[in-house]
Amino acid sequence: MINNTYTSEVQKLASLAQQIKSSVEPNRSVLVSEYLRQLNELMDKGWLYALGKSDEIEQSLLPGRYVNQRNKVIDDLQIELGQLAGNYRASAAGSKKEILDYHKTFAELLRINGKVIALDPDSELPDEDMPKVYVDYW
Amino acid sequence: MSRTQAIHSSQNLVIPPSIIYRCTPDVRDFDIYDINLPASVVIDGILSCTQLGEGVSVPGANNQDDEKKEPCKRIYLHAFRGARDDASVRAFKQSLKQHEEAETNGPSGSECLLYTGHVGVSFDAKSPIYGFNPNTGDLAGWQVIKKLKSREVSKPYPGIVTDDTAVFSMAISKGLDYKVLEYVFPESEYKKIQKAFKLTRKKTGLTYSFPKQGGDCNCATWPSKIGLSIPCSDGAMKAYMNSFKNKEIRRSGECSDK
Numbered sequence: 001m002i003n004n005t006y007t008s009e010v011q012k013l014a015s016l017a018q019q020i021k022s023s024v025e026p027n028r029s030v031l032v033s034e035y036l037r038q039l040n041e042l043m044d045k046g047w048l049y050a051l052g053k054s055d056e057i058e059q060s061l062l063p064g065r066y067v068n069q070r071n072k073v074i075d076d077l078q079i080e081l082g083q084l085a086g087n088y089r090a091s092a093a094g095s096k097k098e099i100l101d102y103h104k105t106f107a108e109l110l111r112i113n114g115k116v117i118a119l120d121p122d123s124e125l126p127d128e129d130m131p132k133v134y135v136d137y138w
Numbered sequence: 139m140s141r142t143q144a145i146h147s148s149q150n151l152v153i154p155p156s157i158i159y160r161c162t163p164d165v166r167d168f169d170i171y172d173i174n175l176p177a178s179v180v181i182d183g184i185l186s187c188t189q190l191g192e193g194v195s196v197p198g199a200n201n202q203d204d205e206k207k208e209p210c211k212r213i214y215l216h217a218f219r220g221a222r223d224d225a226s227v228r229a230f231k232q233s234l235k236q237h238e239e240a241e242t243n244g245p246s247g248s249e250c251l252l253y254t255g256h257v258g259v260s261f262d263a264k265s266p267i268y269g270f271n272p273n274t275g276d277l278a279g280w281q282v283i284k285k286l287k288s289r290e291v292s293k294p295y296p297g298i299v300t301d302d303t304a305v306f307s308m309a310i311s312k313g314l315d316y317k318v319l320e321y322v323f324p325e326s327e328y329k330k331i332q333k334a335f336k337l338t339r340k341k342t343g344l345t346y347s348f349p350k351q352g353g354d355c356n357c358a359t360w361p362s363k364i365g366l367s368i369p370c371s372d373g374a375m376k377a378y379m380n381s382f383k384n385k386e387i388r389r390s391g392e393c394s395d396k
Contacts, residue, residue, distance in 0.1 A: 075380065082374030085287075086350035093289050118222040120375040121254045122348045122356075126287045138231040 005049070009042045014055035032061060039066060049073055053114025070112065077109040082123040099129050106131050210393035211328035213259060215361060215368070216267050218309040218316040219379045220255040227253075234280045245279040247271075251305045252312065254283075255375040257357040258302050259366065261332055264318065268339065269302040270360030272346035286348045294345035294353030297360070299338050317384040319369060324393035334364040349373035 016035045023031055035057055043065060050070040056062060084105055088098040102125060109117065116137040127135050221227070230245065230253045237244040245253070251271075258269035272295030274282045285293075309316055323331070338344065344363060347353025349372065355363055359373045367390070370381035 075376075079374070079377045079380065082349075082372070082376050086348070086374065089287070089289055089348060090350040090352075091289060118224060118227040120220065120222070121283060121287065122374050123376060124287055126284065138228050 006042055006045065006047045009038065009045075009047070010051060010055075013038055013042070013051060017051075017055045017057055020057055032057060036061070036063065039063065043069070050112045052111045054111075074109065074113050074117070077105060077112065078117070078119060078123065080105050081109065081119060085123045085125055088125050088129070099125065102129075103131050106134065207392050207394040208324035208326055210322050210395045211262065211325050213261055213321045213323065213328065213331060213366065214264055214267075215257065215259055215319040215321065215366065216264075216306055216316070217257040217319075217358070217379060218255055218306065218314045219375055220251075220253045221312065221314055234283060237278060237280045238284075241278075243278045247279065248305050248308065250279050250283060251302070252308060252314070255314075255379075256302060256305060256309070257361065257378070258306060259335070259361050259364075261328075261335070265306075266301050266303045267306045268299050268335070269305075270297055270299055270338075270342075270344070270346065270355065270357045271302070272296075273298040286351070290351075294347035294351060297342050297344040297346040297354070299335075299342060299360075315379060317379065317382060317386075319382050320385070320387045321366065322387060322389045322393065324391040327391055331365040338364060 013035060016031060016038065020028060020031045020035060039051075040063060043063075048069065050073040056070075059067070081102065084098065084102040088102060091098045110131075110133070116134055119134075124130060124134075221230075230249070233245050233249070236242075251269075256269055258267040260267045272282065272286075274295055277285075282295075306316075344355060344360070345353040346356060348356060349359075356373050358375065358378045359368060359371060362368045362371070367388070370378045372378060372381075
């Protein structure tokens, strides 16, 4: 997975998204156009990651290529969780590192997807070591 | 690109032997075995395929050679991902919890497989489908799932190969993400794999665990133990399901479908 960050551009988009959420027409349309312009420009530069659900505007307004890119990131994060769950199973009892690594990636998946996503059993840790938000969701 | 265009657009190019190709759908259908054209033209007909790697030659490139080749035989790899919609996952997790609290035996083996996903193989036809499973004895379904996720690396389950056709049929009827990968082998290679399969079907010393848990393999990686080149060595279902396309065909060695 490539997170070529473009931090300042992503922050500008996040800020615009918040402005759009609290805006009304006709200003809202202007802001949405600016958001889409900046998002397309960022992707044209080769940015390959996702903004995070809270920094996105409504799905129906997002460009298809961005939605595909974000879905790919979500897919990759799930695959990474599968690998991290494997690392956990291979680790010694009591070791915390594997749990922390898993929780970090899980938090990123939750940030990008905006809600809990059902993982494959081989990508899960035992309930006592899974993030609480995941266990509680079910 | 139409089939005719595919044949005539690149007649001067040469494909080196021993290369594996993945064809675009319209070209994949191109019947290179029945067409009566010189070999070079037929090879040109599949130039829009994507080169995947070296190791196996382009099959059916020469009709005269075809007559000397072994007949082709097929093995199918079946894989489905467990239901991952919220309602199904919630229902299964609650079932696990209820059985654990009541100390009862469920969920059943079939329910567990439909939840976890499964991989199996069939020979010559798309069924019966055989899969590698943990031989869990009298252990309850909820205990099995719990142990498979744990760090109990020193105690993988003994493995067992069973006829799981019914589970695969249920997966199809439930509309789960189900893929079939078709392998085409020369008969001699096919027989080696079939022989290895028959031995493990009778009795296997292989142990079962989730990936990296200390066992020899799980359902997804078991086919490699009988000689199949699996699409993904990871063994985790998400990566495995992403690693091949439904109805993909992979050829190994030269053989004839005549």
